[in-house]
Amino acid sequence: MQLECFIFGVITFLITGAQCEEFEVLAHAGSQAVLPCKCSYSFPITPVIIWSNAKKGTVWRKQKSGLQFWGSSWLQKGIQRAQCPHFKFEKGDYSLQINNVQEEDGGIYTCRVEHGVLVTETVVTLRIIKVSFVPSVAIRGEDVSIRCDVTPKPNGATVQWMLNYSPFVPQNAVSSTSISSQSVMFQTARVKLAGIWTCVFSYKGKEERVSANLTVKGIIQPSEDNAKVYAAVGSAVTLPCVYSPGLNPANPTWEKLKPEYIFKPVPDRLPASFSASSPSSQQPWDKSASLKEVGFEDAGRYRCSGTIKGQRLSQNMQLVTAKINSTIPSKKKGSVTLTCQLSDTSEVTDYEWVHVVYDYNGTKSIGSIQKGKTLSISKESEENRGEWTCRFYGKEGILGNVTHHIQLMGGLSGQKSSGVSRNTAAIVSLSFLLLVLLLVLAQMYKNHQRRKRIFQYPALETIVHTISNEREERERNRVKK
Incomplete structure (x- = not known):
């Protein structure tokens, strides 16, 4: 091409004084491309300007009279995609601007400037770079091809x-760095592959970067297989299984896997407190499960599965349970040793004990903080009352925590003695009242029996009343004297 242009330039220059130049322009699909066409000299009046494409013919033409013509293929929604800025003509700049360039716009363009017998030609090769994915939206687990197409091929x-925006080195993938094969890379779609892919195209000392966003749909939470979920014994926990928004998996299932079958998972029995629906599940793509009360034996691997477009998607996760063991050393009866125990410590790098105290108003305050997996404290010291929380950390921060309550021995003894005293006083009072009641009942019974015997003899009753009346009269007379 360069040789042909050189020969053509020499011949035409000798005959008409024409000149020929060549340029390479790189542009990514959807952007604006500027094809250069500049003359080192200016004309008193606007010359004839003709921009043409080797395949599509005339792109834009301006006559001496000022009339302009556009090719029909460059009209998009009533707007011309190709234009030349008129305000640059006085400087000898006749560059062509193409908006929203497409792959089919790539090719060889010629700018011809005619001013009498003086003719200047500029040949521009426009290469369009485009990043695309097949399929455009990938489902997790299926194959996806990542393409960097350049038209025309260099x-x-x-x-x-x-x-x-970080260099990507494909692993277990078929890829090519040669643009002659259109740089196709095959990958198995994973959540980690979702994001902005950038094709860094280098050619003749020039570099062009073209980006596109890849969406991978499937189970997005947890984002990694065998992710760990930490929970304290006795608490509630949610096992996440969230699909991409808009996906409604068919036949969603949950399984607990037996630990001894690593390479070929075998379902195990789900815990008694397991619920296949989480209280937070409000969307059809959220298939999270929950355990209402975690037991230490509930630790292990769990798997959620669902069918999307005929493909079975699954994600494994591991539930790690935590508890605090309390032991009393044989030599120190007044002390207690607390041990932070986890069903899996592979990610744990550090332990921390935090003392939490509540006053009578319920105000929370943080006390001492100590390091280590175990903690030895005195149960008889008032300073150690309250909650002791064991926090366990990993490389990226805190993983979880579990809490143990400490009650004072002295406080318990005092409460017990006080309770016994109150119970004794209540028993004595009740016994006294019962005794008085028995005495009253006995006296009432005696009176009843005496009256019963007297009423059996009416004459005797009359005599008794007469004697009683006479006695009362004598008493009154004595008082008068």
Whole structure:
């Protein structure tokens, strides 16, 4: 091409004084491309300007009279995609601007400037770079091809890939760095592959970066297989299983896997407190499960599954349970040793004990903080009352915590003695009242029996009343004297 242009330039220059130049322009699909066409000299009046494409013919033409013509293929929704800024004509700049360039716009363009016998030609090769995915939206687990297409194809160009603005080195993938094969890379769709893919295209000392966003749908929480979920014994926990918004999996299931079958998982019995629906589940794509009360034996691997577009998707997670063991050393009866125990400590790097105290108003305050998996404290010391929380940490921060309550021995003894005293006083009072009641009942019974015997003899009753009346009269007379 360069040789042909050189020969054509020499011949036309000798005959008409024409000149020929060549340029390469790189642009990504959807952007604006500027094709250069500049003359080193200016004309008193606007010359004839003709922009043409090797395949589509005339792109834009301006006559001496000022009339302009556009090719029909460059009209998009009533707007011309190709134009030349008139305010630059006085400077000898006749560059062509193409808006929203497409793959089919790639090719060879010619700018011809005619001013009498003076003719200047500029040849521009426009290459369109586009990043695409097949399929455009990938389902997790299926194969996806990542393409960096360049139209027209160059020779000697190289391509490098970046994912989320960091260099990407494919693992267990078929890829190509030669643009001659359109730089196709095959990957198995994973959540980690979702994001902004950038094709770094290098050609003849120039570099162009083109990006596109890849969406991977499937189970997005947890984002990694065998992710760990930490829970304290006795608490409630949610096992996440969230699909991409808009996905409604068919036949969702939950399973607990036996620990001895690692390579070929075998279902185990689910815990008694297991519920296949989480209280937080409000959307059809949220299939999280919950355990209302975690037991230490509930630790292990769990798997959620569902069918999307005929493909069975599954995600494994591991429930790690935590508890605090309390032991009393044989040599120190007044002390207690607390041990933070986890069903899996593979991710734990550090332990921390935090003392939490509540006053009579319920105000919370943080006391001492100590390091280590075990903690030895005195149960008889008032300073150690309240809650002791064991926090366990990993490389990226806190993983979880579990709490143990400490009650004072002295406080318990005092409460017991006080309770016994109150019970004794209540028993004595009740016994006294019962005794008085028995005496009253006995006296009432005696009076009843005496009256019963007297009423059996009416004459005797009359005599008794007469004697009683006479006695009362004598008493009154004595008082008068």
